[in-house]
Amino acid sequence: MPENRVPRRRRYLVCEPRHFAVQYAINPWMHPGVRVDVALAQEQWRTLVRAYEDHGHTVDTVPPVPGLPDMVFAANSAVVVDGRVFGSLFHAPERRPESAYYDTWFKAAGFDVYRPENVCEGEGDLVPAGRFVLAGTGFRTTREAHREVQEFLGVPVISLTLVDPYLYHLDTALFVLDEETIAYCPEAFSPGSREVLARLFPDAVLGTREDAMAFGLNSVSDGRHVFVAPRAENLAAQLADRGYVPVPVDLSEFHKAGGGIKCCTQEIRETRS
Ligand code: ARG
DSSP states (O other), X not given: OOOOOOOXXXXXXXXXXXXXXXXXXXXXXXXXXXXXXXXXXXXXXXXXXXXXXXXXXXXXXXXXXXXXXXXXXXXGGEEEETTEEEEOBOSSGGGTTHHHHHXXXXXXXXXXXXXXXXXXXXXXXXXXXXXXXXXXXXXXXXXXXXXXXXXXXXXXEEEEEBOOTTXXXXXXXXXXXXXXXXXXXXXXXXXHHHHHHHHHOTTOEEOOHHHHHTTTTSOEEOSSEEEEOTTOHHHHHHHHHTTOEEEEOOOHHHHTTTOOTGGGOEEBOOSOO
């Protein structure tokens, strides 16, 4: 008998894809000049926002800025734990200007924002999971940033090395299901990092590389409902077996920029859970 999973209400921050485009290439998914259907992207994005609201979550929005086509990927703007906001310092010069706009939103919403010294891309690579923050490195966020976020949040940080250029952010290869467990694609990690994950999360759901390439491991969970890419069928079946409720949301237009559901979603964790 699968467990009866209990959802927890969340607060999410998102950014409308009004200016979404693929204008530069900073990961292997991006082919500048590819046609992006902005109307379809907006429809897909609105479906995601509606799915969050229909499941009882609060959704805040930061205004999109012309000339910043990746700003829709709100997860990269910060990581927020106990109301402490650790901002971002983007690897790519094209994305660096986004931080000022996100910081303005956080300040207006009543948060102080810590400005990091080292390259780090928010929840793209810094993923709060139970008693730890899981931290990716290899393509974007640096090890120095892992130390910096540990010092700022006072939460033990576990450094994990990513090895697949298509799975360049930690959140393309791993997501948190609830306080106890996670789902991830082992092939995305170095051998040592795989061992670390197996020790910390012996009950994790393991996705295939196909699940990851369908952006299935770029999912958002409220502890019961898992907002997940529809093509990650193997993963969705495993989640259902374990008592989670997959909620399929198709963000195919965003895959052209190397992003999915989680990339579009920043979680604002205000209080200790
Ligand atoms: N084009 C964006 C980049 O390469 C996609 C970001 C995806 N975000 C994420 N959290 N994985 O930076």
